[in-house]
Amino acid sequence: MISWIAPLQPLLLGLVLLWSARLKLLSPHAAAAAGRSALAQLVGDTRALPAYRLVGTVEAALALVLLAPPALPAEALAAAVLSLGFTGYLAYARIAAPESSCGCLSATRTPVRWRAFARTAGLLAASLLALPATTGWTDVLRTRPLPAVGLLLAEAALLVALSPELDRHWLDPLRQLKVRITRPLPAGGFEVPLDSTMDQLHRSPVWRETAALLTSDLREHWDDDEWRILVFTARHAGQEASAVYAVPRLRYQPAAVRVVLVDEPTGQVLLARQSPPDTPEPDWVRPSPAAATA
């Protein structure tokens, strides 16, 4: 059994390391990814990018050696040592720089969580599995193509599942699909949210005139037929009063907003404002008398 599984592991490890090295050596986002990773804290901001590139070079070199024909136990051992090094790095990042990004397989910001550790453990297990390999992966692929490809796909799927940076390619679409099917969020009725009324109030001419008098945020509100009444506290002429705004509830007409300032203990109205009614068109749109007669 192990005789055909072991030789396949260098192929998997090599591909993963190449993928990882591609980010560190070739990606235009390498500098940003290095700056966000815990390396910046470990070796300093200025040396983070060279260190990052060095890791990438080691990964690429090891990947090529693993993929190249003679399967030697020393290669697998080197991969195991590298995986252990990754684990140490992740532990350092988790403890010393918990906000830092992993910088492992993608420039996407991915904090170090249990999945990163599990993925490294997976790589370590693959490296140890590869130790007893005596033949190359090309031989296994030739003699048992179906089980070999099946095993590689399963291992790759496991590694993808353990890579948070790849979530947006498979997990997010799956969740979006689930939302499309189950529709868990309310589609909303015909009621107008308070925020919408507040927005209309803020766009009204009356608000522009009187907002400076207000001392409090919205105190209370209720609906009265076609109006929504909003009550604030205001200070006017050295006296505290309630600013009562009436905003159209079901139509959008900021010019229709009205306000009164009421001294509540006495019920006396201190100030009342409403905008002049909307003119249907500005003056300059109307045809001039001369043009009309012509």
Next chain:
Amino acid sequence: MTETLDRRRLLTSAVVGSAALAGATALGSLAPEAAFAAGEQAVEPGAPDPNFAEGRIIGISAGMLFVTGSDMALWRIRITGGTSIWKLRPTTFDQVAVGDGLYARGLRLPDGTLAADSVWVNIVNVHAHIAAIGRNMLHLDHKGKRIVGHLVPGTSAARYNDTPAVADMSLLRVGKHVQVIGAWVPDTNEVEIATVYANA
């Protein structure tokens, strides 16, 4: 209750009743000297604003909140009839509980208390990504930490692309960035959502 209704009826008729406003577009003066007769208190640049308080409520007594600030300052915050209180929605003093966090703005009185104009209880402002969506629930990813946002039917509203708020939440998408204004549930990673800002 009837008192509240009577008061509301009175205020409603004051503002929308046509009799009070027959023909007139304005009553009373808005001239600056009339409006700001009390005068403004200036705060020195860089100095802490004496009229602002924040912290966790450690005690409540009649009309007074005892609050420990994040700098361990002890605040006494006086709630008056003119104080607005927000806790997910505009609410009343009896909804405020010990353990809640708050921001308060008002006027510092000579006895050291803060006479609050406005109090915002448990208010949070979070920029996050939607990691998953459940039944009336948004799982938010906030800098790698998980926050559970509960949608409160009838209160939660969404603003898409800066258009006026609607109750329709169905345009929210997994993986998208959102800003959430909500009320924190004390000592948990959960918030009740007041408004969610998103692009659609």
